[in-house]
Amino acid sequence: MNFKKQNPINQQKRATFGLGLITAIVVIPVLLILGVVFVKGISVIDWNFLTTEPTNGLREGGVFPAIVGTLILVVGAVVWSVPFGVATAIYLVEYSPRSRAANLVRLAILNLAGVPSVVYGLFGLGVFVIALKFGASILAGTLTLALMGLPVIVTSTAEALKAVPDRFREASLALGASKWQTTRHVVLPNSIQGILTGIILEISRAGGETAPILFTVAAFYLPRLPQSIFDQVMALPMHLFAISTQVPNIGLDVRYAVALTLLFLVLGINAVAISIRAKIRKNRIW
Amino acid sequence: MKNIKLKKHKTETFKQPLSEKITEACLRFAAWLCIFFIACILYFLVKESGGVFFSDIFTITGKFWRPISEPPDFGVWVLLAGSLAVTLTASLIAVPLGICAAIFIGELLPQKFREFLKVIVEFLAAIPSVVIGFLGMIILAPYIKEAFDLKTGLTAFSAALMLAWMAMPTIVSLTEDALRSVPDTLRDGALALGATKWQMITRVLLPTAKPGILAAAMLGVGRVIGETMAVLMISGNSARIPSSIMEPVRTLTATIAAEMGETVKGDEHYQALFGLGVVLFIITLLINTAADRFINKKYTEES
Amino acid sequence: MVKEIIIKSLSVSYGNKQAIRNLSLSVEKNEILGIIGPTTSGKTTLLTVLNRMIDTIPSVAISGNVSMGDIDVLTTPNIHSLRRSVGMIFALPVALPMTIRENVEYGPKMAGEAKGELETRVKESLVQAGLWDEVHDRLDTPALKLSGGQQQRLCIARALALKPKVLLLDEPCSGLDPISTSRIEDTLSQLKNDMTIILVTNNPHQAARVAHRTAFMLKGELIELADTDTLFTNPADNRTKEYIEGKFG
Numbered sequence: 001m002n003f004k005k006q007n008p009i010n011q012q013k014r015a016t017f018g019l020g021l022i023t024a025i026v027v028i029p030v031l032l033i034l035g036v037v038f039v040k041g042i043s044v045i046d047w048n049f050l051t052t053e054p055t056n057g058l059r060e061g062g063v064f065p066a067i068v069g070t071l072i073l074v075v076g077a078v079v080w081s082v083p084f085g086v087a088t089a090i091y092l093v094e095y096s097p098r099s100r101a102a103n104l105v106r107l108a109i110l111n112l113a114g115v116p117s118v119v120y121g122l123f124g125l126g127v128f129v130i131a132l133k134f135g136a137s138i139l140a141g142t143l144t145l146a147l148m149g150l151p152v153i154v155t156s157t158a159e160a161l162k163a164v165p166d167r168f169r170e171a172s173l174a175l176g177a178s179k180w181q182t183t184r185h186v187v188l189p190n191s192i193q194g195i196l197t198g199i200i201l202e203i204s205r206a207g208g209e210t211a212p213i214l215f216t217v218a219a220f221y222l223p224r225l226p227q228s229i230f231d232q233v234m235a236l237p238m239h240l241f242a243i244s245t246q247v248p249n250i251g252l253d254v255r256y257a258v259a260l261t262l263l264f265l266v267l268g269i270n271a272v273a274i275s276i277r278a279k280i281r282k283n284r285i286w
Numbered sequence: 287m288k289n290i291k292l293k294k295h296k297t298e299t300f301k302q303p304l305s306e307k308i309t310e311a312c313l314r315f316a317a318w319l320c321i322f323f324i325a326c327i328l329y330f331l332v333k334e335s336g337g338v339f340f341s342d343i344f345t346i347t348g349k350f351w352r353p354i355s356e357p358p359d360f361g362v363w364v365l366l367a368g369s370l371a372v373t374l375t376a377s378l379i380a381v382p383l384g385i386c387a388a389i390f391i392g393e394l395l396p397q398k399f400r401e402f403l404k405v406i407v408e409f410l411a412a413i414p415s416v417v418i419g420f421l422g423m424i425i426l427a428p429y430i431k432e433a434f435d436l437k438t439g440l441t442a443f444s445a446a447l448m449l450a451w452m453a454m455p456t457i458v459s460l461t462e463d464a465l466r467s468v469p470d471t472l473r474d475g476a477l478a479l480g481a482t483k484w485q486m487i488t489r490v491l492l493p494t495a496k497p498g499i500l501a502a503a504m505l506g507v508g509r510v511i512g513e514t515m516a517v518l519m520i521s522g523n524s525a526r527i528p529s530s531i532m533e534p535v536r537t538l539t540a541t542i543a544a545e546m547g548e549t550v551k552g553d554e555h556y557q558a559l560f561g562l563g564v565v566l567f568i569i570t571l572l573i574n575t576a577a578d579r580f581i582n583k584k585y586t587e588e589s
Numbered sequence: 590m591v592k593e594i595i596i597k598s599l600s601v602s603y604g605n606k607q608a609i610r611n612l613s614l615s616v617e618k619n620e621i622l623g624i625i626g627p628t629t630s631g632k633t634t635l636l637t638v639l640n641r642m643i644d645t646i647p648s649v650a651i652s653g654n655v656s657m658g659d660i661d662v663l664t665t666p667n668i669h670s671l672r673r674s675v676g677m678i679f680a681l682p683v684a685l686p687m688t689i690r691e692n693v694e695y696g697p698k699m700a701g702e703a704k705g706e707l708e709t710r711v712k713e714s715l716v717q718a719g720l721w722d723e724v725h726d727r728l729d730t731p732a733l734k735l736s737g738g739q740q741q742r743l744c745i746a747r748a749l750a751l752k753p754k755v756l757l758l759d760e761p762c763s764g765l766d767p768i769s770t771s772r773i774e775d776t777l778s779q780l781k782n783d784m785t786i787i788l789v790t791n792n793p794h795q796a797a798r799v800a801h802r803t804a805f806m807l808k809g810e811l812i813e814l815a816d817t818d819t820l821f822t823n824p825a826d827n828r829t830k831e832y833i834e835g836k837f838g
Contacts, residue, residue: 012484019390026387026454027403030410033421087316095313098647107578108321114505114574115327115567116512118539122546122563123327126334130551147323154320171683174642175696175747176673180309185699190686201412208414211514211539215546237416237515244420245519252424259417270412274405 034263041260044253050261053223058243059250063258068225069233070207070265073217076142076229077149077206082199085153092154093161094169094183113151117211120148124216137230141217148212149202156198160191193280200273208266210237220246236262331567335560336552344558346565351525351536353545353555360558362565367527368442368535369511375446375531376453376510381503383450384457388502392462393487404459411455419519422448427520434532440522442535448520449510457506464498465491501580508573512566514539538562591618593755593785594639599653601634601809603646608634610809612653616755621777621786623800623817625793627837631809632789633680636757639787640675641668657755673700676748680760682740684732689724692732692743696751710750717783718746719776738769745776755785762795774799793833797821805829 052062088105096102124144134140164187172182188195210218218238226233240258243250338344338360348361391403426447427439468491476486492499522534523544542559549556594616601609609631616622624632637643638655639662655662657675665671673696685692693711702710711728715721720742724735732743741761748756758777762770777786777799790796796803797817804814805826813826824830831837 008482008485012482015484016390016394019386019394022383022386023390023403026383026451026458027406029451030406030413033413033417034409036425037417037421084316084319087313088320091310091313091317095310096317102317105317105320107575108324110578111324111571111574112320112327114508114512114570115324116514116539116570118512118514118542119327119331119563119566122334122542122560123330125546126330126560127326131330150320150323167679167681167683168685170642170645171679171685171744172695172699173645174640174672174677174679175699176669176671176751177695177699178303178306178669180306181699185695186685204412208412208416210414210416211543214543237414240420241416241515241519244416244423255420255424259420262414262417266412266414267409270409274408278401 034267037256037260037263040253041256041258044257045260049257054221054239055223058221058239058247059254063236063239063261065223065225066234066236066239066258067261067265069218069235070237072138072226072233073141073145073213073235074203074206076138077145078199078203080143080146081149081153081202085150086157086195088150088154089157089161090183093158094179094187109151109154112147113155115148117148117209118214120144120212121215123147124212129216135230136215136217136219136232138217138226138233139229141213141233142229144212144216145206145209148209149206152202152205153198156201157191157195160194160198161187163194164190193276197273197277197280200269200276204266204269204273207269208237208262210235210241213238236265328564328567331560331563334557335564336557338554338557338561339564341554343554344561349527351541353558358554358558360554360561362538362562364525364527365536365538365541365562366565368521368525369537369539371442371528371531371535372446372449372517372521372537373507373510375443376449377503377507379446379450380453380457380506380510384454384506385461385499385503387454388458388461388465389487389492391458392465393491394483407455407458410451411459415452415513415515416519418448418452419516422516422520436532438522438534440520440534442521442528442531442533445517445521445535445537446531448516449513452513452516453506453510456509457502460502460505461495461499464495464502467498468494497580501577504573504577504580508570508577511573512539512570514543518543538566542566592616593618594655594657597654599635599638599651599655601631601638601643601649601651604648608809609638612806612809612811614804614811614814616785616787617802618785619781619783620801621781621788621799623796623803624787624789624806625791625796625803625832626806626812627832628791629808630806632791632806633759634809635806636677636759636787636789638662639755639757640672640677641665642672642677644668669700673751674753675755675757676751676753678741678744678748678756678758678761680763682737682744682764684735684740684743686731686733688729689732689735689743690728692747693750696747700751714746714750715743717749717776717780718742719772719779720746736769738765738772741765741769741773742776745773749780753784755787756780758786758788760790760792761788763791770795793821805832807832 049062050067051064053065054063055061092102092105121144124140128134128140128143129136168186169182172186213235217232218235219232220242222232222234236258240262243255243258343358344360346362348359349364350359350361351364352359391400395403422444427444429439430436430441430444431439472490472494473486476490517537518540521537521540523536523540524534525536528535542562546559549559592615596615597613599609599612626632638651641662643649651663660671662671685695690711693714694707697707697710712721715724720739723739732740735743762773777788780786788796788800800817802814803817803820805812805820807828813820813824813829820829821833824833
């Protein structure tokens with residue numbers, strides 16, 4: 001055979017170039033999206049826009065109730081999901097790492113994570129809104145979001161717990177400490193930042209969800225703040241959906257401004273989580 | 287000779303302080319709740335669909351979805367076809383690009399840039415789907431309409447393009463994880479034999495990480511099937527079986543989101559939408575369980 | 590001599606791998622018993638049986654009988670109090686990621702001892718472990734900032750804070766330099782007045798320096814147990830002789 005064999009070094013160079021190009025194709029649109037939304041939306045955003053209520057059938061005014069509503073929803077979702085999520089992760093990692101029951105729990109969590117958001121919405125509607133008679137309300141919406149966030153909390157907490165080296169657990173047990181004492185005094189203090197990072201990421205995710213709140217809590221137009229957990233609220237993602245698809249003759253810049261507000265909120269929270277995590281990695285002493 | 291087998295739980299829970307037992311019971315209860323939740327979701331979806339699966343109007347192979355005609359027609363196939371068209375197209379884009387990007391970011395890029403790109407990928411994951419849908423509607427759709435000379439830019443292809451990017455973070459980060467879990471000894475072994483880094487990647491890394499990468503691809507696909515808001519806004523919402531991906535379609539998820547508001551509890555339409563929920567639940571359950579198999583396979587092969 | 594620990598025909602296996610085979614020996618009160626042998630001879634396993642740390646390893650099967658005073662080690666319901674009275678030092682120093690003071694206080698605190706006593710207990714233990722002079726002015730700084738040798742002595746102090754009857758050391762100097770090693774050996778010689786010490790080491794010279802009696806283990810079996818002098822100068826078993834002379838190991 002006579003054809004020349006490719007020089008492996010050239011081959012490597014070509015491959016690196018090709019893969020780099022593909023990575024650029026993946027990454028650049030993200031930067032473009034952020035850039036375009038920023039440039040087109042920033043002109044509308046001022047103090048007034050953030051602190052007043054929408055008027056004229058959502059065409060004018062601000063997004064204050066939607067911001068408040070979104071904050072209420074994410075706080076509620078975290079309050080419901082964190083205790084269960086963290087407890088589940090502790091059970092899986094510290095108490096029962098390889099039993100059959102633990103595997104079943106793990107599979108359940110994997111599948112909870114895979115259930116489409118709109119199916120959570122259906123479930124929330126069927127169970128919380130209708131069967132339990134909460135109506136479309138903050139209670140129903142936050143419970144739905146919490147259920148959806150549960151797998152995220154469990155997975156991230158479990159990761160944080162697993163990052164604590166086993167030798168610390170052994171040292172603690174060897175000193176006669178019980179399992180819970182070991183978890184409480186050695187494992188948790190050294191994984192708390194990682195757990196917090198997971199919770200913050202979940203906050204940012206819940207803040208951007210639309211489908212689960214569509215039938216369970218979100219109001220199309222409700223220019224006042226909620227009085228109790230049985231009230232509906234407006235929410236930023238729902239608001240963007242509404243003005244993009246349901247309201248005719250609305251200025252494009254207003255829509256960009258709502259999108260930008262939502263992105264600011266979600267990515268801002270995300271950035272906080274990422275910086276905490278970077279700090280943990282840098283300061284980790286073991 | 288007496289033979290006692292020390293089992294962790296037998297010995298450790300025996301005569302433990304009460305507080306210790308209560309704590310463990312609480313933790314176990316929380317964990318088992320997760321199993322209860324997933325069972326609960328399936329139970330309620332099935333219950334609320336109220337036996338619509340056994341009626342004549344709701345058919346998996348039906349080609350028409352006409353909820354308000356008399357009598358109504360709930361043909362799932364037309365929506366399933368829409369979901370499949372969007373999902374397959376998006377996967378064809380996202381899986382190869384995502385895997386390539388993961389190899390580049392995880393293996394070829396210097397550490398400094400790696401962190402930066404990972405943050406961008408995370409930001410991509412964090413962008414709410416309604417924002418993606420909004421941008422798809424007002425930027426991508428007009429462009430697609432122009433470029434391909436179509437009646438409308440809201441097509442299966444437009445939706446698939448946006449969804450491909452939404453699936454990318456899942457595929458990229460899970461593929462990276464899979465590559466990273468390949469032991470360093472294997473890498474060093476290959477490099478020490480004089481292989482270039484690229485040869486090491488194609489001959490050692492990729493074959494070893496294959497189950498993990500497959501799982502990454504499947505979970506990415508699972509994400510696409512379940513995606514709702516972006517598809518609802520970009521795919522054109524036309525319940526007809528498409529003859530090409532350049533036509534508007536309607537997916538399972540979009541149908542639920544768009545029509546649930548018009549129904550009354552217990553009527554046929556309400557039940558039919560919960561029926562779609564069951565179909566979606568089962569599809570994603572199958573995908574996730576299969577992906578889990580691959581991940582477990584990876585672990586057993588390692589040990 | 591009073592016997593502190595009596596082990597009768599102990600066998601341990603992990604899955605289908607036998608780690609200890611039918612081992613019997615007794616440890617006398619206030620002696621330092623050295624255990625030498627190559628890796629995988631079952632030395633570490635023996636230690637983990639004595640304070641039941643072996644429970645943390647899944648699928649272990651144990652048979653035989655181990656008694657410590659009137660406690661039946663293998664069946665005692667209260668493993669937490671067993672572990673408090675049988676301290677264990679690992680091969681690599683494991684200072685917990687907290688301050689020096691908190692490290693020493695950790696055991697007594699978890700045992701529910703009164704807070705008032707802790708202050709003096711911390712000082713006593715650090716003095717006993719020979720670390721007090723070096724750290725008394727920085728008790729509230731992170732323990733992980735100490736050097737490896739200091740961390741290992743901190744681990745000893747931490748175990749001493751529980752006033753154990755027995756101290757198990759698993760190759761405590763394997764990662765340390767000669768100076769740190771000799772400081773720890775000094776500490777051990779001091780401690781033997783108050784407790785019984787079992788020192789596992791894969792460095793026969795260390796056993797020769799500090800142990801009263803030395804046992805040689807090979808592939809899970811006890812080959813020979815004798816006064817340290819006898820074992821090193823006139824071993825009864827040929828395998829012991831070869832190991833000491835460095836022919837394998």
